[in-house]
Amino acid sequence: MQRYFIPKENWQDNQVIITDDDYHHVVNVMRKQEGNQIICCNPNGQAFYCEINSINEKQVVCNVLEELEENNELPIHVTIAHGLPKGDKLDLIVQKSTELGMGDFVPLQMDRSIVKWDHKKEQKKLLRLKKIAKEASEQSHRSRIPAIQGKQTIHTLLQNQEFDMCLVASEYLTKDQSSQSSFRQAIDKISPGQKILLIIGPEGGLSEEELSFLHEQGCLPIRLGARILRTETAPLYALSALSFYFEEWRCEV
Incomplete structure (x- = not known):
């Protein structure tokens, strides 16, 4: 599943707002639609399953579903x-x-x-x-x-x-x-x-x-x-x- 690193200011309660180059990739490259799921990562190193709620001309709004349990960073x-x-x-x-x-x-x-x-x-x-x-x-x-x-x-x-x-x-x-x-x-x-x-x-x-x-x-x-x-x-x-x-x-x- 495609993942995106989203800056801190684009996390609002249980929603994530995707803009700029990531917006282009979601909409024009991956051709994602409302209801599709992606993975969004925050600056704290947490990753979440998210569902696309709405898409307009400038941003993709996703609802946060659940946090992933993963261990994929070097221990040093x-x-x-x-x-x-x-x-x-x-x-x-x-x-x-x-x-x-x-x-x-x-x-x-x-x-x-x-x-x-x-x-x-x-x-x-x-x-x-x-x-x-x-x-x-x-x-x-x-x-x-x-x-x-x-x-x-x-x-x-x-x-x-x-x-x-x-x-x-x-x-x-x-x-x-x-x-x-x-x-x-x-x-x-x-x-x-x-x-x-x-x-x-x-x-x-x-x-x-x-x-x-x-x-x-x-x-x-x-x-x-x-x-x-x-x-x-x-x-x-x-x-x-x-x-x-x-x-x-x-x-x-």
Whole structure:
């Protein structure tokens, strides 16, 4: 059943009002009619069966029937902080990472990022990424839409937010680092409910200065398998492994 994420202001008692792009999708794409049912999600992560009560030229009004009992979010909150890559790779990264359970996404301006965002370009890109995350959340039947944060540096990211664990995907070590953990070793230290930050560099990887700073901040360098992954593949590998470990393997042992 098709689901839609409806903003807080469009929930009125036991009714939901659907407008704008969602209205177009309900009426013109899905061809829904009065009496049909859809799923509406609120910003609190709750999902409800709803029945279409009326359709006019600008809005669809639905009656709330009952709340769904579902558990489709990762038991840990994973923030992907990704160095700005070339082209439209961020679109793919956000779309697939959303399907795999990402909690938040932070674009990073890093030393080896070829792409540079000015304010105008950033706002346009963020709007597009938010739209992609919303559509991917609906398609994958999630209860929440990942938050797409504004562009940051690794310094501002670690200053402004707190995480239970910070992981850095890098096949290289600095002179200050004596060892690197396997991803499995890192996962074993994570408990359900924790907030995890995963930092991934752009095409050229992280600079030695960035790796040294992250080491000083207590971030743990990890390797993602035996092969060198493309920048857009790394978050998908990590999220897939976390999903399997916490949602499939751990629930059976």
